[in-house]
Amino acid sequence: MKTVIEELEQRRAQARLGGGQVRIDAQHAKGRLTARERIELLMDEGSFEEFDMFVEHRGTEFGMEKTKIPGDGVVTGWGTINGRIVYVFAKDFTVFGGSLSEAHAKKMTKVQDLAIRNRAPIIGVFDAGGARIQEGVDALGGYGEVFTRNVLASGVIPQISLIMGPCAGGDVYSPAMTDFIFMVKDTSYMFVTGPDVVKTVTNETVTAEELGGAKVHTTKSSIADRAYENDVEALLQMRRLMDFLPANNESGVPELPSDDPEDRIDHSLDTLVPDNPNKPYDMKELILKIVDEGDFFEIQDQFAKNIVTGFARFEGRTVGIVANQPMVLAGVLDSDASRKAARFVRFCDCFDIPLVTLVDVPGFLPGTAQEYGGLIKHGAKLLFAFAEATVPKVTLITRKAYGGAYDVMSSKHIRGDVNYAWPTAEIAVMGAKGAAEILYRSELNDPAKIQARIDEYKKRFANPFVAAERGYIDEVIEPSATRLRIARALNMLRNKHVENPWKKHDNIPL
Ligand code: HXC
Numbered sequence: 001m002k003t004v005i006e007e008l009e010q011r012r013a014q015a016r017l018g019g020g021q022v023r024i025d026a027q028h029a030k031g032r033l034t035a036r037e038r039i040e041l042l043m044d045e046g047s048f049e050e051f052d053m054f055v056e057h058r059g060t061e062f063g064m065e066k067t068k069i070p071g072d073g074v075v076t077g078w079g080t081i082n083g084r085i086v087y088v089f090a091k092d093f094t095v096f097g098g099s100l101s102e103a104h105a106k107k108m109t110k111v112q113d114l115a116i117r118n119r120a121p122i123i124g125v126f127d128a129g130g131a132r133i134q135e136g137v138d139a140l141g142g143y144g145e146v147f148t149r150n151v152l153a154s155g156v157i158p159q160i161s162l163i164m165g166p167c168a169g170g171d172v173y174s175p176a177m178t179d180f181i182f183m184v185k186d187t188s189y190m191f192v193t194g195p196d197v198v199k200t201v202t203n204e205t206v207t208a209e210e211l212g213g214a215k216v217h218t219t220k221s222s223i224a225d226r227a228y229e230n231d232v233e234a235l236l237q238m239r240r241l242m243d244f245l246p247a248n249n250e251s252g253v254p255e256l257p258s259d260d261p262e263d264r265i266d267h268s269l270d271t272l273v274p275d276n277p278n279k280p281y282d283m284k285e286l287i288l289k290i291v292d293e294g295d296f297f298e299i300q301d302q303f304a305k306n307i308v309t310g311f312a313r314f315e316g317r318t319v320g321i322v323a324n325q326p327m328v329l330a331g332v333l334d335s336d337a338s339r340k341a342a343r344f345v346r347f348c349d350c351f352d353i354p355l356v357t358l359v360d361v362p363g364f365l366p367g368t369a370q371e372y373g374g375l376i377k378h379g380a381k382l383l384f385a386f387a388e389a390t391v392p393k394v395t396l397i398t399r400k401a402y403g404g405a406y407d408v409m410s411s412k413h414i415r416g417d418v419n420y421a422w423p424t425a426e427i428a429v430m431g432a433k434g435a436a437e438i439l440y441r442s443e444l445n446d447p448a449k450i451q452a453r454i455d456e457y458k459k460r461f462a463n464p465f466v467a468a469e470r471g472y473i474d475e476v477i478e479p480s481a482t483r484l485r486i487a488r489a490l491n492m493l494r495n496k497h498v499e500n501p502w503k504k505h506d507n508i509p510l
Helices: 002-016 021-029 035-042 061-066 102-118 137-153 170-176 195-202 208-212 214-220 231-244 267-271 283-290 335-350 368-372 375-388 403-408 432-439 447-461 465-469 479-492
Strands: 049-051 074-081 084-091 122-126 159-163 166-168 180-184 189-191 226-228 297-299 307-314 317-324 355-361 393-402 418-421 426-428
Touching (some): 035 231, 049 102, 074 102, 074 231, 102 122, 195 208, 208 214, 231 297, 231 307, 267 283, 307 335, 317 335, 335 355, 335 375, 355 403, 368 375, 375 403, 393 479, 418 479
Parallel strands (some): 084 122, 159 180, 180 226
Antiparallel strands (some): 049 074, 074 084
């Protein structure tokens, strides 16, 4: 017995070495942890149970039958994060660059299947060069199997991708079908084809960082939702994120103990909105002041900053926050902001996460750049996402809610459940100046007259009461009591049940 146990230990020790000490050292020298080190930091101590550590590839081309490494470039299994079950796979770059063979794919699909069947989130840690070139179509087929499960899992369990090295091919397409992608600055890259192929095909000279670094994907392409300084920070932030997310689409949001009283009044909010309607203020200040313990996990913090999205809690229960940001482009809705927020709203709706929408929006951004870029369709995405959402929806208009953007931002008309406004709210088709100049064009050369028209329009429409008179605003609330009012509204909506008409699926304007 002793000898077989010793042999098991030996085999395990060898498998744990992956591609060997030299490659592990090279990985460390590049500032990257190994797959197993990453899993250790991600999961609760001692909770990780590994599957398939002895699996080897069965490739025979290009002399591959002579190079077999137990585990075959991916570490898979399950464990807990703050006590809740999570499935995980982490690509091992030290083994064939983490590339995917048929056997490697089977390891991944095994944990994907388990996660789907047992309704728990799955986290993929990517550090790999895509399909294993030596395996040809077997590797491509393997990716197809992984992609199919990504799609079947979508909207059923949260799928999170963490990009922690140079990733190409299937190792970017699979993440692209998951809910969130996080990267590590300076050591992670995502591209369909790397710089060498780019040079050959298009004659473009580009570095990996310029082609697909964290900066590109968090600020330009919006492929990645956030980037972190190093592996450790990224992994610890994933633990924090998981605390906000439900296990699946039927479990409901997690409930964490909170010491922050629901009736905490904050008088500084009474003066948050400046007297001058054209002066900006920081919407994030409002978010941090009203949510539990000021704990806000922002999604896409570096992209389309004119809208803020992220997770927070009221009374210990997760909500999704969508908020216009007057500090950036006056909080206007453009194509990027609409796409960003629409995707976030749909994630929340998939997973029964209530939506809290904070509105200060002067409208949609005019101009050829926006129109040529498809503003109509992108704006429609956000409108569609809010309108189809059946989760509890609480909306607060702090200042401007002009034009179509008023409708879009979770208004009563698209099934907002509780719609509040601060006394500073201005709900109108457009700002007073623009309105007066269109309605009274013939008086434009008389400044006194036009000013009187502006003042008249302001008095009539630049307030929340016209909407409140019609019941489109349920109540005009005091800013200082915002936390209490939102928390009470969310409580009241806790058992909300609405079903949309049966359909195979909708046809959101993609
Ligand atoms: C087999 C691979 C590999 C791959 C890397 N390696 N990618 N082996 N198949 N796809 C091996 C290398 O040969 C090397 O082995 C080791 O991994 C480390 O790779 P390096 O190139 O030395 O590392 P680095 O310079 O950091 O570059 C990493 C990389 C680059 C950017 C990922 O290796 C690369 O461009 N790889 C190919 C990417 C690619 O085109 N993949 C196929 C995509 S098609 P040794 O033994 O020398 O250490 C695809 C289809 C899916 O995925 C379908 C999509 C819809």
